[in-house]
Every structure is written in structure tokens, then in C-alpha cells.
Amino acid sequence: MExxxxxxxxxxxxxxxxxxxxxxxxxxxxxxSLLSYAxxxxxxxxxxxxxxxxxxxxPGLPADLAHYTDPLPQSLVLTAIVIxxxxxxxxxxxxxxxxxxxxxxxxxxQEERP
Amino acid sequence: MSFGQPSHxxxxxxxxxxLTAALMVAIGERxxxxxxxLNVLSMxxxxxxxxxxxxxxxxxxxxxxxxxxxxxxxxxxxxxxxMLDRLSGLLLVxxxxxxxxxxxxxxxxxxxxxxxxxxxxxxxxxxxxxxxxTADLFNLFVFFEVLLAASYGLxxxxxxxxxxxxxxxxxxxxxxxxxxxxxxxxxxYGVTGTLNMADIASRxxxxxxxDLGLLHAGAALLAVAFLAKAALWxxxxxxxxxxxxxxxxxxxxxxxxxxxxxxxxxxLWTLCFPDGAGASAHFGGNVLVWGGLVxxxxxxxxxxxxxxxxxxxxxxxxxSSGTVLAAIGFDRPALTSGALFYLASSVxxxxxMFLLAELVERAREAEVDPPRADTLVGRxxxxxxxxxxxxxxxxxxxxxxxxxxxAAVAFLGLAFLLCTLALAGLPPLSGxxxxxxxxxxxxxADPATGAAGAAxxxxxxxxxxxxxxAAIALTRAFIGHLWAPQGRKPPSLRLxxxxxxxxxxxxxxxxxxxxxxxxxxxxxxxxxxxxPKRYIDAVQSARPxxxxxxxxxxxxxxxxxx
Numbered sequence: 001m002e003x004x005x006x007x008x009x010x011x012x013x014x015x016x017x018x019x020x021x022x023x024x025x026x027x028x029x030x031x032x033s034l035l036s037y038a039x040x041x042x043x044x045x046x047x048x049x050x051x052x053x054x055x056x057x058x059p060g061l062p063a064d065l066a067h068y069t070d071p072l073p074q075s076l077v078l079t080a081i082v083i084x085x086x087x088x089x090x091x092x093x094x095x096x097x098x099x100x101x102x103x104x105x106x107x108x109x110q111e112e113r114p
Numbered sequence: 115m116s117f118g119q120p121s122h123x124x125x126x127x128x129x130x131x132x133l134t135a136a137l138m139v140a141i142g143e144r145x146x147x148x149x150x151x152l153n154v155l156s157m158x159x160x161x162x163x164x165x166x167x168x169x170x171x172x173x174x175x176x177x178x179x180x181x182x183x184x185x186x187x188x189x190x191x192x193x194x195x196x197m198l199d200r201l202s203g204l205l206l207v208x209x210x211x212x213x214x215x216x217x218x219x220x221x222x223x224x225x226x227x228x229x230x231x232x233x234x235x236x237x238x239x240x241x242x243x244x245x246x247x248t249a250d251l252f253n254l255f256v257f258f259e260v261l262l263a264a265s266y267g268l269x270x271x272x273x274x275x276x277x278x279x280x281x282x283x284x285x286x287x288x289x290x291x292x293x294x295x296x297x298x299x300x301x302x303y304g305v306t307g308t309l310n311m312a313d314i315a316s317r318x319x320x321x322x323x324x325d326l327g328l329l330h331a332g333a334a335l336l337a338v339a340f341l342a343k344a345a346l347w348x349x350x351x352x353x354x355x356x357x358x359x360x361x362x363x364x365x366x367x368x369x370x371x372x373x374x375x376x377x378x379x380x381x382l383w384t385l386c387f388p389d390g391a392g393a394s395a396h397f398g399g400n401v402l403v404w405g406g407l408v409x410x411x412x413x414x415x416x417x418x419x420x421x422x423x424x425x426x427x428x429x430x431x432x433x434s435s436g437t438v439l440a441a442i443g444f445d446r447p448a449l450t451s452g453a454l455f456y457l458a459s460s461v462x463x464x465x466x467m468f469l470l471a472e473l474v475e476r477a478r479e480a481e482v483d484p485p486r487a488d489t490l491v492g493r494x495x496x497x498x499x500x501x502x503x504x505x506x507x508x509x510x511x512x513x514x515x516x517x518x519x520x521a522a523v524a525f526l527g528l529a530f531l532l533c534t535l536a537l538a539g540l541p542p543l544s545g546x547x548x549x550x551x552x553x554x555x556x557x558x559a560d561p562a563t564g565a566a567g568a569a570x571x572x573x574x575x576x577x578x579x580x581x582x583x584a585a586i587a588l589t590r591a592f593i594g595h596l597w598a599p600q601g602r603k604p605p606s607l608r609l610x611x612x613x614x615x616x617x618x619x620x621x622x623x624x625x626x627x628x629x630x631x632x633x634x635x636x637x638x639x640x641x642x643x644x645x646p647k648r649y650i651d652a653v654q655s656a657r658p659x660x661x662x663x664x665x666x667x668x669x670x671x672x673x674x675x676x
Contacts (some may be wrong), residue, residue: 006372008509025282032293033385036293039300042300043299046300072309073303076299076303079256080296083292087262087292089283089285091282091289094266094270094278094281098279098282102275102279107282107283109277
């Protein structure tokens with residue numbers, strides 16, 4: 001489980017970093033989205049990875065991470081998703097505006113001169 | 115020691131701008147005058163509130179006075195905490211000053227260049243105030259996002275391809291920094307199991323040996339996010355293009371934005387890694403010091419190299435950020451207090467410089483371009499028709515336009531001169547007092563920093579060199595822009611544009627006139643910061659308000675933990 005999740009995070013981050021460094025605005029946008037998915041998975045994994053465990057303390061069971069899952073990272077992820085979605089949407093609007101103003105999808109608004 | 119009970123007013127600096135912004139969104143797009151009036155009232159109230167809170171926290175002159183507020187009335191490590199201390203009080207006042215100046219300046223022209231200027235300005239203030247007040251790491255992230263979202267809008271205010279391009283880069287950089295911030299928060303939570311800053315600090319000594327690496331990685335990632343905001347070299351290449359592309363009122367507001375990063379570093383670093391933190395004591399202090407020193411140099415050379423006033427002001431912000439960060443990195447109260455004084459001075463002078471930059475550039479262009487107006491302006495009910503640009507038909511802004519040319523030129527020249535003095539740290543203005551306070555703290559013999567001797571003398575020298583470079587760059591800009599040849603049309607200056615500049619510069623003069631109490635305040639602030647136990651105790655001793663059934667639900671043990 002840990003290996004799968006960390007591999008997923010690693011792949012997402014490397015793809016995201018590569019895309020963010022590309023010259024086209026849309027690639028940057030997708031790169032930022034991939035990075036934010038990776039970040040969200042990472043936060044999620046901080047609260048112990050487990051299957052079928054509830055974040056609710058049961059009577060009779062000791063309240064530690066071996067018996068239940070931590071609800072706080074889940075709520076953090078939820079907040080981070082909402083904020084990330086909003087800022088990505090804003091970025092998309094600015095991207096469209098730049099495209100409209102400069103007729104180019106280069107991040108600098110013009111192609112690099114050789 | 116707490117500060118009045120119940121301290122509901124601690125939450126007011128966040129709620130007031132939020133409510134004002136919500137109200138202004140509801141008012142609708144075209145009622146400029148109502149929105150402007152409401153905004154001025156609210157901004158004045160914010161300033162008065164901030165000053166009142168600052169006075170309250172400093173009233174008795176005792177160390178360690180805090181205003182703690184539990185917004186959800188939950189016991190401390192679980193609920194959100196708002197925390198007012200001297201440092202946040204100081205920054206609340208500075209944010210309100212920058213906001214007021216920016217707002218007054220915008221009333222002349224800029225606030226009609228886009229629909230959402232007024233609500234965005236209030237939301238910006240709300241994000242700033244929230245970031246200064248919160249005592250919770252994740253809430254700090256949320257308020258960072260609020261202030262960043264508002265700053266994206268303000269940066270784009272006025273439109274045009276230059277601003278949109280700068281805005282795209284600015285947003286991309288800040289989104290990346292926010293993601294690093296989140297990863298850092300997650301790591302710190304993973305190691306300590308809490309997000310409350312005071313609780314984190316109190317649990318750090320008990321962190322297992324094997325987890326220290328993770329903790330330091332988390333702290334370093336958080337620091338990268340904050341330092342990118344604070345414009346530490348090499349994370350500051352985004353700043354000059356973004357700030358110089360912004361409209362003048364937005365740029366004046368941005369003068370305080372970099373200080374949010376400085377604030378977060380100062381708060382968390384002094385809280386979590388003080389002298390007594392064992393293996394983590396002063397973690398990353400050298401990075402702050404040397405990074406700050408390089409940043410001063412970068413800012414100073416940038417000022418020399420820039421042709422546009424906006425970029426010059428941007429580089430001066432970088433240089434002042436570097437100065438404060440380098441001084442903080444030494445972790446000595448005397449030096450920190452000087453740095454805080456310098457920070458206050460540089461925010462006021464930096465904001466004034468951004469406003470002046472537009473006035474002076476406009477005077478040189480000799481042609482008053484209308485702000486990139488939306489086409490609605492001409493159809494506003496109170497204007498009837500679009501007034502011709504060269505005639506002053508606007509009754510509220512009589513006085514200076516066009517006709518009183520020498521007064522306008524004299525004002526611009528004098529204000530630019532004062533700004534130069536304050537930014538370069540020359541006597542008699544406040545930058546000088548801050549630098550002298552730092553220099554004398556550096557000269558004090560201190561056996562504890564023997565290893566940091568080289569850094570100490572480098573900072574000592576760089577404080578002079580950066581002042582010299584700033585003076586050269588600003589004087590050259592002064593000559594180029596204000597010793598204008600004959601035959602240009604006289605610059606026009608409206609009262610609404612001159613007033614905020616005069617107020618900001620007046621505030622720097624007031625800082626000098628009242629330098630002794632101001633320095634005493636900064637010293638008390640620095641002492642509080644360097645005794646993190648006070649902050650931790652104040653947060654952890656906060657108790658929810660008991661209402662009848664509450665004690666039965668939450669049995670509290672001897673340590674105050676349910």
C-alpha cells in the first residue's frame with residue numbers, strides 16, 4: 001500500500017514538475033493540477049494509510065492509529081482541494097486572458113526568439 | 115497575562131473587512147461613490163481598531179501580554195486560536211496604513227478602472243489580518259490563500275497584456291509555493307500530531323531522534339514557501355516584474371505582502387527553534403542570515419540597474435526584506451528589535467514610493483492617460499457624460515489639478531526626497547533610526563555569536579553599502595524625473611493622490627519623532643518573540659467559555675487537556 005501510494009505521488013510530482021517547466025500555458029496549468037493532486041495524496045498519507053478503518057473512536061478500543069484512522073488530514077485535504085480548485089480556475093481565466101491579449105499560448109506572451 | 119476579557123475584539127480585524135467586502139459585493143457594480151465611502155469608513159475603522167489593539171497589548175508596558183480568542187470555543191489544541199501579541203499588533207497597524215493609503219490614492223482614478231477593486235482591497239486586508247492573528251498552521255495556509263487570491267485580483271486590476279502576463283507568472287509561482295506550504299504542514303503534522311503553533315513548539319523537544327529528519331524537512335519546506343513570499347534570493351525573481359506591472363494602489367498594498375512571509379518566518383522560527391531546542395536549536399539560521407545578505411546585495415544592485423521607478427521600488431522592497439531576514443537570523447533580541455523598526459519604516463516608505471512612482475512617471479510623460487477605463491464610466495448617472503480629460507470637472511477633487519503647477523512640482527520633489535531618505539536609511543528619517551538600532555546591536559560584544567562573526571561584519575558593511583546604492587539610484591531617478599527640461603506640460607496632481615503619500619511620509623516622520631517609545635515597543639516585541647514560552651503558555655492556558663453543560667461534555671484534566 002505504502003509503495004503504491006508513494007509511487008503514485010512520485011510519478012505525479014515528476015510529471016507535474018516537468019509540465020510546469022514547459023513553455024505553454026496549458027502545460028503549466030496541467031502541471032500545477034498534477035502537483036496539487038500529488039500534494040493532496042501526500043497529506044492524505046500522513047494520517048496513516050489503512051483500508052476500511054473509520055475515523056470514529058469505538059468504545060473498548062484504544063484510541064490510537066492502529067485502531068482507527070486520523071480524520072484531520074482528511075479534512076485538510078478537503079480544504080486543500082477546494083482552495084486548489086479555485087486557484088486553478090483563476091489561473092485558467094488568466095491563461096485565457098493572456099491568450100486573448102497576445103494571440104499566443106506561450107507563458108511570456110511571445111515565442112522565444114532564436 | 116491576558117488582555118481584557120472577553121477579548122472578542124481580537125477577531126474583529128478579520129470580520130470587519132470580510133463583512134465590508136460582502137456588503138460591497140451586494141451593493142452592485144456601478145455605485146462607485148457608495149462603495150468608496152463605505153470602504154473609506156471601514157478602512158478607517160480597521161486602522162482605529164488596529165491602533166486600539168496595539169495600545170491594549172502594550173498598555174501596561176509589561177512583557178508577555180497576549181489577547182487570545184477561541185473562535186469556536188473549543189479547548190485549545192483542538193480548536194482554532196486567534197492570538198494577538200505585540201508583533202501581530204504592529205503588523206495589523208501597518209497593514210491598515212498601507213490599505214488606507216492605497217484606497218485614498220485609488221479614489222482619484224484607479225478605483226473605477228475595474229469593477230471589483232473595493233471588495234478585493236478589503237479581502238486583501240482580511241487575509242493579511244488573519245495571517246497575522248492566527249495561531250494555527252493550517253489556518254495560516256488558509257489566510258495566505260485568501261490574501262493571495264485577493265492579490266491576484268488586485269494585480270490584474272486595470273488589465274492590459276503586461277499585467278496579465280505578470281499576473282500569470284505571479285500566480286504560477288505562488289501556487290507552487292502554496293503546494294510546498296501544504297507539504298510542509300503535512301510533514302509537521304505527521305511528526306508532531308498537531309497544527310496549533312504553540313502546541314507544535316511545546317511538543318518539539320519530545321520528537322523522537324528518528325523523526326528529526328522529517329521534522330526538519332517539513333520546516334525547510336515551510337520556510338521555502340514563506341521565503342518565496344518574503345522575496346529571499348534566489349526565490350525573488352517574480353517580484354520586480356509583478357510589482358512594477360501592478361497599478362499604483364495595488365502595488366502600495368503589496369508593499370506589506372512580502373512582510374507576511376517575513377512575519378511567518380519570524381513567528382514560527384523563534385517559536386519552534388529557540389536556543390533551548392536541543393538538536394533543532396537555530397535550525398536554518400545560517401540560511402536566513404546568508405540568504406538575507408545575498409538578498410540585500412541583489413536588491414541593492416537591482417536598484418542601481420533599474421530604469422523604471424516601479425522596478426526600483428520593487429528592488430528596494432527586496433533589499434529591505436533581505437535586511438530584516440538577515441537580522442532575524444542572528445536570533446538576538448536587540449538586533450530583532452532594530453529589524454522590526456526598520457520593517458515598519460520600510461513598509462511605509464515602500465508604499466509611498468510605489469504611489470510616488472506613478473505620480474512622477476505621469477509628470478514626466480506630460481500627458482495624463484486615462485486609466486484603462488471600462489466603457490461604463492461615461493454612462494454613470496452622476497457624471498452624465500465623460501468629462502474631457504484636461505478639465506477638472508470633478509467637484510470632490512478640487513485644488514491642485516493643473517493650475518497650481520509649482521505646488522504640485524514642489525510636493526512631488528519634497529515627497530520624493532523624503533522617500534529617498536527613508537528608503538536609503540539616511541538621517542533624519544525612520545530608516546536611519548532602524549539601521550542605527552541594528553548597527554549598534556551588531557557592535558555589541560556577544561561571545562555567543564563568535565562563529566557568526568563573518569556574517570556579522572558582512573551585515574554591518576552591507577547595511578551601509580545598500581544605503582549608499584539606494585541613495586545613488588534614487589537620486590539619479592530624482593534628477594531624471596523631476597529636473598525636467600522646459601516646455602513640458604505641468605504635472606497634474608489631485609488632492610486624493612497627494613494626501614496618501616503625505617500621510618505615509620508623515621507616519622515615517624512620526625516614527626522618528628516618537629522613536630524612543632517606538633523602539634521600546636519593538637524591544638518589548640523582540641523580547642516576547644525570544645521568550646517563546648510566554649506565547650506557548652498564553653495559548654495553552656486559554657480556556658473555552660463555560661456555559662452550563664459544557665464541563666460535563668469536556669472533562670478537563672490537570673494539564674488543561676480534555
